[in-house]
Amino acid sequence: GAVVSQHPSWVICKSGTSVKIECRSLDFQATTMFWYRQFPKQSLMLMATSNEGSKATYEQGVEKDKFLINHASLTLSTLTVTSAHPEDSSFYICSAKVRWGYGYTFGSGTRLTVV
Amino acid sequence: QQPVQSPQAVILREGEDAVINCSSSKALYSVHWYRQKHGEAPVFLMILLKGGEQKGHEKISASFNEKKQQSSLYLTASQLSYSGTYFCGTERAPFSGGGADGLTFGKGTHLIIQP
Numbered sequence: 452g453a454v455v456s457q458h459p460s461w462v463i464c465k466s467g468t469s470v471k472i473e474c475r476s477l478d479f480q481a482t483t484m485f486w487y488r489q490f491p492k493q494s495l496m497l498m499a500t501s502n503e504g505s506k507a508t509y510e511q512g513v514e515k516d517k518f519l520i521n522h523a524s525l526t527l528s529t530l531t532v533t534s535a536h537p538e539d540s541s542f543y544i545c546s547a548k549v550r551w552g553y554g555y556t557f558g559s560g561t562r563l564t565v566v
Numbered sequence: 567q568q569p570v571q572s573p574q575a576v577i578l579r580e581g582e583d584a585v586i587n588c589s590s591s592k593a594l595y596s597v598h599w600y601r602q603k604h605g606e607a608p609v610f611l612m613i614l615l616k617g618g619e620q621k622g623h624e625k626i627s628a629s630f631n632e633k634k635q636q637s638s639l640y641l642t643a644s645q646l647s648y649s650g651t652y653f654c655g656t657e658r659a660p661f662s663g664g665g666a667d668g669l670t671f672g673k674g675t676h677l678i679i680q681p
Contacts, residue, residue, distance in 0.1 A: 485668040554600075557608050
């Protein structure tokens with residue numbers, strides 16, 4: 452089945468630093484990847500859509516200058532949280548869809564803690 | 567717009583049945599169901615595409631009423647492994663031959679199965 456690999460699984464960083472999260476589709480090409488954020492005991496909220504070879508599209512209320520997305524190849528999308536602050540601490544998950552009629556495959560998630 | 571899930575939480579004894587509902591005020595083109603265990607990424611259960619469609623896998627099945635903009639997930643003879651948070655997710659647009667659109671998730675239903 453379709454596999455999405457996400458790294459790192461967890462990261463602790465100091466306030467003001469930047470953190471990069473990688474998401475790779477291992478056995479299929481993902482022209483589009485999706486980034487979600489999930490705060491404790493809450494639902495997953497779509498942050499942005501990553502498009503290979505073009506600019507990402509961000510959901511309303513998501514700061515595009517803070518959450519930089521790069522989708523340089525058909526198998527790799529990255530999310531960089533710039534100048535991270537404690538309120539950015541969350542569970543970040545990427546996902547992709549193999550084809551219509553199928554569900555979305557999720558990466559294993561990255562737990563970001565900003566101290 | 568976020569779909570509405572009910573109930574918010576369910577506590578069952580092993581072997582009992584449960585129904586989780588998902589409704590939307592907007593037209594639904596597909597409904598996705600996922601289960602998430604604490605600290606893990608969501609796991610795809612099933613997708614329903616057409617009005618009136620029903621699907622099943624072992625003891626988990628679902629229905630989708632496109633006209634009523636509702637979907638229900640049925641868990642029969644529940645097992646301890648069914649514990650977790652169940653999310654329904656909806657896509658914003660019908661398939662147009664283009665890419666995927668990402669999911670808008672409900673707030674989730676917490677299911678606890680006791681021995």
